[in-house]
Amino acid sequence: MxxxxxxxxxxxxxxxxxxxxxxxxxxxxxxxxxxxxxxxxxxxxxxxxxxxxxxxxxxxxxxxxxxxxxxxxxxxxxxxxxxxxxxxxxxxxxxxxxxxxxxxxxxxxxxxxxxxxLDGSLDIDFAKQAEVIARLSKVLEDGKSVRVRSNDGRTDLRFEIAGRHAVPQNGICHEPGTISPPPCIETAVAPVEWTTEGTAVIDGAIVPGGEVLEPVEIRFEKGRIVHIDASGKDGKYMADLLKSYNDENIYAHVELGFGLNPNARIGRGIELEDEGEFGTIHLGIGNGITFGSPIRASGHIDLVIRHPIVEVDGQLVLKDREVLI
The missing domain is CATH 3.40.1830.10 (Thermophilic metalloprotease (M29))
Known part of the structure; x- marks a missing residue:
């Protein structure tokens, strides 16, 4: 009771x-x-x-x-x-x-x-976080190109976002047609299709799936994942998961999302917290219609990076878990 x-x-x-x-x-x-x-x-x-x-x-x-x-x-x-x-x-x-x-x-x-x-991830000041989300969303809305890096140099990813609209999900749905998935408080944008190039190391979570304990290196060419290092348990899980959809578009990059919930934590076994933890990003692959992408697939998967360095048009917007706007 x-x-x-x-x-x-x-x-x-x-x-x-x-x-x-x-x-x-x-x-x-x-x-x-x-x-x-x-x-x-x-x-x-x-x-x-x-x-x-x-x-x-x-x-x-x-x-x-x-x-x-x-x-x-x-x-x-x-x-x-x-x-x-x-x-x-x-x-x-x-x-x-x-x-x-x-x-x-x-x-x-x-x-x-x-x-x-019960864990506090829904007990936040949604209005306060909405201010952070609005500032970051404006940068994405006005931006043309994105670069995602890591301190160790293993992640280095580039893609275009010119003409794409930011999709803020701040937990506040007061206007008709608005959506949000708390405790995943975020803003997101769809890359221009087939522009993503480079390498990313997924060290946070695979959604659906859970926390990543053995980081997984993936490589994008022309907007699609063309290689997954499946030598570890998490890499094998990711490779098998994507293969199970039997859909080439499941490998397409359709979203860059920023986790912005200060009370969310990766590893609690809750997917929305895995991709919502403040200071992380997730690369969405597969179905992108809800982010303004024309790419359709039979599912959507989010790949979470814990400590990304993100630049938009050369401006540093996220580093060391801090939004720099």
């Missing part, structure tokens, strides 16, 4: 601070069968706030970005606000895109676990 009461605080924080849920609004709670208890807490909290609250459940998908049943897609499109505690992400789907285009506000929790409602 005590644990349930502790979980209700961040649940309420999401509905109040993140969604600004109003009395009479239609709130859709979308929970797969692995997350029924969390879904029920959101349902109770929504009803307590006077929202017309509905809960739909479904069998967990097999991968991030796998499409949802048509009846759920229709309900998402009709809702004013949506919370989605699920095993795999609803973000990279046509159903989510249609719901956003119709004006639904969406908070989604892929890789959802009850621990994230």
């Amino acid at each position: 005590l644990e349930r009461m502790e979980m209700m605080k961040p649940v309420g924080n999401i509905l109040d601070q993140c969604l600004a849920l109003k009395k009479g609004e239609q709130l859709l709670v979308l929970a797969d069968t692995d997350n029924l208890r969390i879904g029920q807490l959101f349902m109770l909290a929504g009803q307590d706030r006077g929202a017309e609250t509905m809960m739909l459940t479904y069998k967990p998908r097999k991968r991030h970005g796998e499409e949802l049943p048509p009846v759920i897609a229709a309900a998402m499109k009709a809702a004013d606000a949506i919370v989605a505690p699920t095993t795999f992400s609803v973000n990279h789907t046509d159903a989510r895109k249609a719901a956003s285009n119709a004006g639904a506000r969406l908070i989604f929790f892929p890789g959802c676990k009850e621990e994230m409602f």
Whole structure:
């Protein structure tokens, strides 16, 4: 009972601070069968706030970005606000895109676990972090080229972002069509397709998967991963995971994301914290339609780098876990 009461605080924080849920609004709670208890807490909290609250459940998908049943897609499109505690992400789907285009506000929790409602990662000042995200987003919005390096020289990656829009996900979804996946507080941008060149060492996490304990070197040519060092356990996992999609576009670079949650930590077993830890970046590969990329794939994977050095048009914007703007 005590644990349930502790979980209700961040649940309420999401509905109040993140969604600004109003009395009479239609709130859709979308929970797969692995997350029924969390879904029920959101349902109770929504009803307590006077929202017309509905809960739909479904069998967990097999991968991030796998499409949802048509009846759920229709309900998402009709809702004013949506919370989605699920095993795999609803973000990279046509159903989510249609719901956003119709004006639904969406908070989604892929890789959802009850621990994230107890470890403090959702107990942050979302408005304060939104200021940092806005500053960094503007640099990405105005930028033309990006370079990602590491202190040891093993990571050196370049790509173009000219004409691409930044996609801030600051946890605040007060305007129609806005989305965010707290505790992954971030801003992101899609590289111009097929421009990514160079080498990156993935030493943070593979999402889905978990914390990387044996850093994995990968090489990009013309925007695609062309080599994965599979000599270690994590490298083999990554190579096998990508191969399992049987989709050439799963190797395409479609996102540069900046983790900006000061309370998130890699290694807690929660995917959204793995890619949300402050001062990290993630390279998204696969499906990129939600970031403004035309590249479509059967899934989306994030590869996290712990201590990157990032420059935009030669301006240093991130080093030693500090945003320098």
